[in-house]
Amino acid sequence: MDLKYVQTTCPYCGTGCSFNLVVKDGKVVGTQPYKRSPVNEGKVCPKGTYAHEFVNSPDRLTKPLIKKDGKFVEATWDEAYDLIAQKFKSYKPDEFAALSSARVSNEENYLMMKFARGVMKSRHIDHCARLCHxxxxxxxxxxxxxxxxxxxxxxxxxxxxxxxxxxxxxxxxxxxxxxxxxxxxxxxxxxxxxxxxxxxxxxxxxxxxxxxxxxxxxxxxxxxxxxxxxxxxxxxxxxxxxxxxxxxxxxxxxxxxxxxxxxxxxxxxxxxxxxxxxxxxxxxxxxxxxxxxxxxxxxxxxxxxxxxxxxxxxxxxxxxxxxxxLRGQNNVQGACDMGALPVVFTGYQKVIDPAAHKKFADAWGFPDGICEPKNGYEVTVMMDVLTDNPGELKCMYIMGENPMISDPDINHVRHALESLEFLVVQDIFMTETSELADVVLPAACYAERDGTQTSTERRVQMWRKAQDPPGEAKEDWQIISELAAKMGYADQFPYQNMEEIFNEVAELTPSYHGMNYERLNKPEALHWPCPTVEHPGTPILHKEKFSHPDGIGIFAPIEWKPPAEVPDAEYPFVLTTGRILWHWHTGTMTRRSATLDSEVPTGWIEINPDDAKALGIQNKEMVRATTRRGTVNVPAKVTPDIMKGVMFMPFHFAECAANILTNNALDPIAKIPEFKACAVKVEKITEA
Ligand code: SF4
The missing domain is CATH 3.40.228.10 (Dimethylsulfoxide Reductase, domain 2)
Structure with missing residues (x-):
């Protein structure tokens, strides 16, 4: 029997705990503590403890899939790449949009950003940071x-x-x-x-x-x-x-x-x-x-x-x-750092800044140039454009995201994604979003690749490959690079491994400039900013001065404004949503972990006992929750742990999806939706 331990970083939340993956005869079979991590000192939460359980799930995608007559059929990589390349080339730059991913490595977020702006010349790239921070x-x-x-x-x-x-x-x-x-x-x-x-x-x-x-x-x-x-x-x-x-x-x-x-x-x-x-x-x-x-x-x-x-x-x-x-996903900080946002390149260098635009255009060397120096659409705006302005966006490439569960007002998201002419989704499992795709590409998971991720505290840490991906699945960086090569840009995507990509990131990004794999390959890793190879990293920001050019922090006079939707006679309660200990976001991974799924197999709506009494609702009874956007049948959890007048739903569960109910009203600057407050009514379900 061949047994080994491979130290890596947790694929769930932004804390960035380390653990060992136990690998038996080439397959990941468990996790073990890694005590040298200063972040978690060998301890992990339930999600970390069982982070091996979904890795070899029989549900993993193992071959490219192309939709024909409404059904997915298996295809070779060449068939999938040829179709995607031919379709992608048929669109004008800003008819294309990319969604990158807070689940994948820094290197892969950087490549998706380079693909969108360099290969497709599109301004439109974003990812789920839009929904959280x-x-x-x-x-x-x-x-x-x-x-x-x-x-x-x-x-x-x-x-x-x-x-x-x-x-x-x-x-x-x-x-x-x-x-x-x-x-x-x-x-x-x-x-x-x-x-x-x-x-x-x-x-x-x-x-x-x-x-x-x-x-x-x-x-x-x-x-x-x-x-x-x-x-x-x-x-x-x-x-x-x-x-x-x-x-x-x-x-x-x-x-x-x-x-x-x-x-x-x-x-x-x-x-x-x-x-x-x-x-x-x-x-x-x-x-x-x-x-x-x-x-x-x-x-x-x-x-x-x-x-x-x-x-x-x-x-x-x-x-x-x-x-x-406290950032949500494991690499949401890194995906932002890598410029998977519609307004910046890596390290928050602005797309509209002519000097930054020239720097990236020169470094990448696309003979036909890159995207215009203009800001693109946020993911929430992309969805509105798709429904409100048909024909402006026509084609989308989504890597490792599941907006059909994670985004507000899911009926609106479905309408938006269904209006696309061509949708490619790259993921480790079939999801509610990939079901809508024209082509699905099978990707490697965290345990099947090297690379880096950046935790909530700006600590850049390593993932390490513990097993091969299943079937014909490939690492995201390989897929993006091979697709770019099919489209005529092999010279711009010449990478043999993740380290070469990271070195390119460090070259172009002042806050990562002093980092390399040798320095990161130790338990404490490095916090950005780390501007030189001698620099020890920066655990605490703003010690002597702030990061504005004059070093001064700016107070902002802010008046309180109520949420976009407040309770009224028809919808008398506030609905707020969130996560729970046992599950992660859209449940793609945790609901395929037998232990986590058996702990909490479905969702609920929390109702204060006084409100439940007034509505005639019993604990565990199925109720109907309705907002101006949709209706969901969901079990009631009557508990004094929620204040009167407010109700709470976790959003992980497709069968009672909280985001059918949530409001896609946006913050005017950040374009983040208001998941935390909308008006809801809840009723007993009476037999017909
Ligand atoms: Fe640590 Fe977060 Fe993973 Fe739990 S989910 S082990 S807290 S990184």
Missing amino acids: ASTVAGLAASFGSGAMTNSILDIAESKCIFVLGSNTLEQHPLIGRKIVQAKQDGAKVICADPRYTPTARLADLYMPFVSGTDVALLNGLMQEIIKNGWEDKEFIEKRTKDYEKLKEVVMKEDYSLENVSKVTGIPADQIKQAAEIFGTTKPGAILYSMGITQHTVGVDNVRSVANIQMLTGNLGKPGAGVNA
Whole structure:
């Protein structure tokens, strides 16, 4: 028997835990702790523990598939490439759009970006960061000059006060949650604001249930109380920031008095006062946030308000402090870093900047040039263009994403994707999205490739190949490179392995410039920015100055605005959505993991006992949830853990898909949809 252990990085959340894959006779059969990782020190959550179970699922795609007369038939790679190349060449540049993936490596995101902008000359490339932290990238870049988590994961344990807002850290980033537990054991105070009494809320010294979508009101109220009591960091404000007076003008308004904020948020005034005192007087203080902050039509406003309170209290650029935006997917930070966004090349170099555009055009050497120096469409805008402006977008290439479960208003997404003339989907399993494709390409999973991914704390870590892909499946970088070669661009895609691609990324990307596989090939890896090969990496951003050209942080005066859709007589409850400990996003991988799927085999809607009583609904009863966009039958979970007037659904489950109900209203800057608040009605299902 041949047995080996291959250390790699978890393919699920943005924490970036490491573990060993156990490989028996060439096949992945289990996971084992890898204790040298400073991130997780050998511990993993249930998803990490069972991350081997889907790898050799009989459902894996093993051959290219071409749809003929409405049915998929197996094809050779040459047949699939020939068809795709012929079709892709028939479209004008901006009739093509690409969706890259937060699941695949940095190298492969870079190649998809190069394919869209170089081979297809299209402006339109995006990925699912649009759905989770697009508002973080835009909001923190506006406040600090850099749109990423400011501190490191290890650093959270150094904090003396942790304010968790819009994050169920213990379930969604469990090994970051462990750092909150460690900080608390060392005496830190924990404050949590959430409409649900989550495991993270249970850990808090002060838990404040509040109405989804009222974050800015709460933060402005806290800032007013901090300023009134003189707890602001005057020296930090004076030396490191600008526009403080503009902020003060807004937050000191009567609208943000304790009484008024209490009315808007539903939090008792004395709790807001107590939270302001704890956070204003206990240093260093960290804020941890996730999609409860970002997934709103005011997502950028929410993020800028978080940045405001941390500049106000001087909680930046030091250990135990910071704006800790917890990114969702394993490589969503990296996919953004690699320029899989419609406005930037790698390292956030702007497409509309003539110097950056020329730099990439020159480096890539496409004889017929690259895309125009113009911004492209965000994925949410692509869907609207497809339905509202037929014929503008005609062809799409989706790698490792499943918008038919992950995106808001699924009926709208179906309509959009069905209106495409030609759709190619590249994935490891058949998904609700690939069912709509004209060609499906079988890809390798995380255990079948080398490469790098960048975790939420900007730590760039290695994946290592443990087994061969099943059947004829190939690594994404090989597929993209071979397709580019079929289209006449072999010289621009000459790669033999991932390392060659990474070296090209490092060459073109200032924040990755000092990285190479030799330096990354150790347990602690490296945090960006890492500008030179001598540079040790940067676990904490903004120590001496912010990333704006003048080094100064910018306060933003933000007024609270309600969600796009609020409850009314017809739809009287707020619906909010999210993830659970046992499953991951669209369930493509976790629902094919026997252990995870047996723990939680289907979805539910959480209803407060008072609301359930008023509606005559019993626990576990099937109910009908309806919004202006659709209806879903779903089991009720009657629980005091959700506040009255608010209901919650996890979005992983196709058979009761929460995103049939959600609102695709967008933040005007980040174009992120409002997954966290829409108006819903829930009824008993009565027999006909
Ligand atoms: Fe994987 Fe995240 Fe769990 Fe760590 S916390 S094992 S990265 S899912």
